[in-house]
Amino acid sequence: MKPDSSAPPAPAASHAPMPSAYALQLKNLQTRFRTEEGDLPAVNDVSLSLRRGKVLAVVGESGCGKSVTAYSILRLIRPPGRIAAGQIVFHPRDGAAPIDIAALSEESDQLYHLRGGFISMIFQEPMTALSPVHTVGNQICEAILLHQRKTPAEARAIAIDMLQKVGIPGPERRIDQYPHELSGGMRQRIVIAMALVCRPEVLIADEPTTALDVTIQAQILKLIKDLQRELGTSVIFITHDLGVVAQIADDVAVMYLGRVVEQGTVRQVLKTPRHPYTASLLRSLPGLDTDAARLPTIQGSVPSLGNVPPGCPFHPRCPHAVPGRCDVGAVPELRSFDADHLAACVRVEELAAATASVSHSVKAPVQA
Amino acid sequence: MSASPLPSHPDTPLLSVRGLAKHFPIRSQGLLKKQIGLVRAVDDVNFDLRRGETLGLVGESGSGKTTCARTILRALVPTAGSVHFASRGGVVDLATLSDTALKPLRQEMQMIFQDPFSSLNPRMTVGDIVAEPFRIHNLATGSDLEDRVVDILRKVGLRPEHRQRYPHAFSGGQRQRIGIARALIMRPSFVVADEAVSALDVSVQAQVINLLQDLQDELGLTYLFVAHNLGVVRQLCDRVAVMYAGRIVELADTAELFANPRHPYTKMLLSAEPHPDPDVPMSFDSTGEVADAGRLPTGCAFHPRCPRRFEPCDKLIPTLSAIPGTPCAAACHLYPTP
Numbered sequence: 001m002k003p004d005s006s007a008p009p010a011p012a013a014s015h016a017p018m019p020s021a022y023a024l025q026l027k028n029l030q031t032r033f034r035t036e037e038g039d040l041p042a043v044n045d046v047s048l049s050l051r052r053g054k055v056l057a058v059v060g061e062s063g064c065g066k067s068v069t070a071y072s073i074l075r076l077i078r079p080p081g082r083i084a085a086g087q088i089v090f091h092p093r094d095g096a097a098p099i100d101i102a103a104l105s106e107e108s109d110q111l112y113h114l115r116g117g118f119i120s121m122i123f124q125e126p127m128t129a130l131s132p133v134h135t136v137g138n139q140i141c142e143a144i145l146l147h148q149r150k151t152p153a154e155a156r157a158i159a160i161d162m163l164q165k166v167g168i169p170g171p172e173r174r175i176d177q178y179p180h181e182l183s184g185g186m187r188q189r190i191v192i193a194m195a196l197v198c199r200p201e202v203l204i205a206d207e208p209t210t211a212l213d214v215t216i217q218a219q220i221l222k223l224i225k226d227l228q229r230e231l232g233t234s235v236i237f238i239t240h241d242l243g244v245v246a247q248i249a250d251d252v253a254v255m256y257l258g259r260v261v262e263q264g265t266v267r268q269v270l271k272t273p274r275h276p277y278t279a280s281l282l283r284s285l286p287g288l289d290t291d292a293a294r295l296p297t298i299q300g301s302v303p304s305l306g307n308v309p310p311g312c313p314f315h316p317r318c319p320h321a322v323p324g325r326c327d328v329g330a331v332p333e334l335r336s337f338d339a340d341h342l343a344a345c346v347r348v349e350e351l352a353a354a355t356a357s358v359s360h361s362v363k364a365p366v367q368a
Numbered sequence: 369m370s371a372s373p374l375p376s377h378p379d380t381p382l383l384s385v386r387g388l389a390k391h392f393p394i395r396s397q398g399l400l401k402k403q404i405g406l407v408r409a410v411d412d413v414n415f416d417l418r419r420g421e422t423l424g425l426v427g428e429s430g431s432g433k434t435t436c437a438r439t440i441l442r443a444l445v446p447t448a449g450s451v452h453f454a455s456r457g458g459v460v461d462l463a464t465l466s467d468t469a470l471k472p473l474r475q476e477m478q479m480i481f482q483d484p485f486s487s488l489n490p491r492m493t494v495g496d497i498v499a500e501p502f503r504i505h506n507l508a509t510g511s512d513l514e515d516r517v518v519d520i521l522r523k524v525g526l527r528p529e530h531r532q533r534y535p536h537a538f539s540g541g542q543r544q545r546i547g548i549a550r551a552l553i554m555r556p557s558f559v560v561a562d563e564a565v566s567a568l569d570v571s572v573q574a575q576v577i578n579l580l581q582d583l584q585d586e587l588g589l590t591y592l593f594v595a596h597n598l599g600v601v602r603q604l605c606d607r608v609a610v611m612y613a614g615r616i617v618e619l620a621d622t623a624e625l626f627a628n629p630r631h632p633y634t635k636m637l638l639s640a641e642p643h644p645d646p647d648v649p650m651s652f653d654s655t656g657e658v659a660d661a662g663r664l665p666t667g668c669a670f671h672p673r674c675p676r677r678f679e680p681c682d683k684l685i686p687t688l689s690a691i692p693g694t695p696c697a698a699a700c701h702l703y704p705t706p
Contacts, residue, residue: 061570062540213429213596214598215428215640216657218653240570243642244642245644246646247642247643247649247650267647284570285599286597287600287602288644294581296574297575301572302571
């Protein structure tokens with residue numbers, strides 16, 4: 001790992017065992033749902049590593065399994081869904097033994113302490129994540145009182161301090177208000193305050209700015225980035241917006257039909273995409289190259305999980321699919337193309353050679 | 369209301385909006401329902417829509433863009449102003465027309481909605497959904513109607529056999545095609561697309577954007593494209609009107625607006641858009657929140673958030689006027705009217 005200004009602060013006890021370079025690792029995670037169409041894997045053989053103190057973006061279109069991955073990490077999957085296979089390994093910052101969250105029992109104290117204490121989550125729609133009948137102060141204090149030994153008065157002081165941090169003006173007054181008295185942007189700040197008040201080591205943000213306007217989104221992204229650096233939090237950022245990915249992530253995993261199809265640093269994935277799905281997705285973004293008469297598209301639509309094509313699941317929509325190679329056999333393995341840049345495409349080397357001369361990079365906007 | 373300060377065009381515009389306003393009273397909870405406030409959702413909106421062009425109406429939630437579009441179509445009755453529409457039978461003012469006189473004109477103006485899941489009746493077959501406008505206007509029946517349905521389904525990229533199916537059997541992108549077919553079967557000249565591609569995934573969104581462009585070329589449509597996504601607007605629109613707190617704050621050709629935004633709000637909006645190239649940084653400098661249309665600040669509604677506010681901004685409401693020497697109009701005291 002290169003030295004970086006955003007590196008986490010050194011552990012307080014210097015004699016403690018060295019913490020892992022990763023805060024969280026998913027190993028061959030499979031989350032299945034029993035549906036009318038059968039027992040379907042919404043997340044299939046997903047392996048991801050979240051570097052400590054970094055932001056890993058998980059990106060994909062609806063139904064790709066990115067949110068199910070996030071919910072699986074906190075064991076929030078309810079029947080008819082279940083984690084069917086794999087490990088979710090949390091590496092505590094203090095160097096203590098890693099914990100496999102997937103193996104914990106539903107009632108275990110360890111799971112109870114991990115959720116909200118060490119790993120917390122920001123949900124997409126702030127109004128559904130907040131209780132309408134409790135003041136925002138009570139909701140933030142609840143997290144503190146559950147996970148820390150504090151008196152209610154201390155908790156209130158911490159909550160006010162946190163509201164200040166997330167940029168809420170007049171926190172002493174706002175703390176006694178109800179969610180309906182706040183704007184959408186303010187509510188999302190409250191949800192962020194709730195998620196960060198226990199200084200979690202891992203934050204899972206599930207489309208935290210999708211419901212917000214672009215100027216408010218900019219403020220919330222800045223807030224998440226600033227707090228993440230200040231508190232040394234490692235973040236898994238779930239989104240469908242490649243623009244947001246480019247602006248906030250260190251590492252990126254692209255998902256399609258429940259699987260990771262490409263993975264690497266934000267520059268590797270967005271500037272030299274190696275999987276045809278990632279490349280096509282970037283090209284079909286509107287407004288980037290307005291000289292082109294037509295917007296390049298991806299043919300067809302995402303098939304249902306009950307009807308996954310054989311071979312590479314993307315082959316019916318892929319402009320580079322070759323009969324006999326892409327449409328037969330097992331699903332292509334996610335393999336290393338260039339150091340830590342991985343792609344799940346059987347043609348990745350030849351396609352890379354063919355496009356080496358053609359620039360993949362998106363055009364910079366003409367802006368004053 | 370003030371006369372249009374906008375540059376005029378040689379050909380008669382398809383739509384000419386002047387001084388358009390839509391206010392909603394806020395009434396007290398009590399028995400008397402006394403009016404205690406006013407939401408100025410749309411105020412003093414002026415613009416022309418040329419035949420065959422696509423005008424983007426952009427803004428953040430609560431900016432009044434959807435209310436503006438609905439008021440133009442007379443889905444809402446305007447509080448003030450005029451909407452002159454060059455219908456096949458001549459120019460009419462949609463703002464003052466009676467409901468009876470309005471009904472036949474509805475064929476010429478249609479709307480495409482945002483949510484492909486809630487805008488289609490789940491109990492009707494696709495064939496019935498698409499044919500419904502014809503039935504309402506009693507214009508065609510039997511095999512004639514059948515032919516028109518098949519024809520429009522083909523045009524939007526669906527197959528004739530899709531007529532017998534129900535909306536739930538279709539993906540989001542296909543449902544949006546059904547909504548487009550329903551809007552276009554009457555052969556309208558004017559189409560309002562309200563966030564028509566916003567709910568779609570990127571790969572499907574691109575297909576629908578291309579479809580809207582193809583249909584415009586083929587059928588000579590004029591679009592009012594209401595959207596919050598700047599990329600989509602840049603891709604599709606000839607000109608863009610930026611709304612803030614119920615008013616148009618800037619109106620310019622698309623390329624000009626993106627290359628050289630004039631209004632400080634447009635600048636804030638464009639710079640806050642995250643670009644998918646990690647080497648093109650976005651600005652995190654935006655401050656404040658969209659003004660509440662029920663409690664607007666005095667003067668320019670944007671002044672509390674504006675980095676360039678000066679003396680007149682909290683006193684005088686700037687009017688949208690052409691900036692001399694440019695193809696743009698802005699409502700901002702930085703650009704004084706001559």
